Amino acid sequence: MLTKCEGIVIRSTDYGETNKIINIYTREFGKIGVMARGAKKPSSRLAAISQLFTYGHFLIQTSKGLGTLQQGEMISSMRAIREDIFKTAYASYIVELLDKSVEDKKTNPYLFELLYMTLQYINEDYDMDIMTNIFEMKMLNVLGMYPIMNQCALCGEKEGRFAFSIRENGIICHRCFEKDPYHLALSQPAIKLLRLFYYFDIGRLGNISVKPETKKELRNTISMYYDEYSGLHLKSKRFLDQIDHLRQSFDRN
Ligand SMILES: [Zn+2]
Numbered sequence: 001m002l003t004k005c006e007g008i009v010i011r012s013t014d015y016g017e018t019n020k021i022i023n024i025y026t027r028e029f030g031k032i033g034v035m036a037r038g039a040k041k042p043s044s045r046l047a048a049i050s051q052l053f054t055y056g057h058f059l060i061q062t063s064k065g066l067g068t069l070q071q072g073e074m075i076s077s078m079r080a081i082r083e084d085i086f087k088t089a090y091a092s093y094i095v096e097l098l099d100k101s102v103e104d105k106k107t108n109p110y111l112f113e114l115l116y117m118t119l120q121y122i123n124e125d126y127d128m129d130i131m132t133n134i135f136e137m138k139m140l141n142v143l144g145m146y147p148i149m150n151q152c153a154l155c156g157e158k159e160g161r162f163a164f165s166i167r168e169n170g171i172i173c174h175r176c177f178e179k180d181p182y183h184l185a186l187s188q189p190a191i192k193l194l195r196l197f198y199y200f201d202i203g204r205l206g207n208i209s210v211k212p213e214t215k216k217e218l219r220n221t222i223s224m225y226y227d228e229y230s231g232l233h234l235k236s237k238r239f240l241d242q243i244d245h246l247r248q249s250f251d252r253n
Helices: 085-101 109-123 128-139 174-179 188-199 212-229 235-252
Strands: 002-015 019-026 030-036 055-061 067-076 162-165 170-173
Touching: 002 030, 002 085, 002 109, 019 085, 019 109, 030 055, 085 109, 085 128, 085 235, 109 128, 128 188, 128 212, 162 174, 162 188, 170 174, 170 188, 188 212
Parallel strands: 030 067
Antiparallel strands: 002 019, 002 055, 019 030, 055 067, 162 170
């Protein structure tokens, strides 16, 4: 049977001399794996459409096992991502995080939209650290992590100064700080941003400008929280951390 879908290539692996196996995250079916015959050959009509980050329409011959990609129509190659090593590193982490977090063929149009908008914003030169942090905060529920971000996770108080507690799974207020001696003493702007990233609708993103110190707080907190609860160990994340040191040394010059 032939099926048409809209999707983004989130993994592309060489298979044999000339073929590729690609994972596509689709609006209609969630994650699917397909064989792209001949796609390793530059002359193949499937070569461009099988590249990582490609957004397009795909025509797939479905079967019991792996489907076969028949043809594709590119909507965007996410060219700006492809041509920038830093953007590539961030986007690679985003697609690997998604790939490792979802099962095959579980439809989630909300997640498709999140992936599409995150990559599109990075492609359009929005702040890649912030886009990545938003994506990470929005992926928490998909991974079964539900931090309490709208009130103190211990006493329920909504007013006061807040810190983040990995142990208590959310923010805690200054009255409760001593109950978790290992709480992360974040600045209040960092707390507000974590809350915002978790709850707000990415489609309504304006221009967020965040100080470098605050970005560092966000990155460290989210990384520690993921390390504690997600069970994920992503190659692209290690690479991202390495390349980020490099980027910071460029920025200083
Ligand atoms: Zn409290």
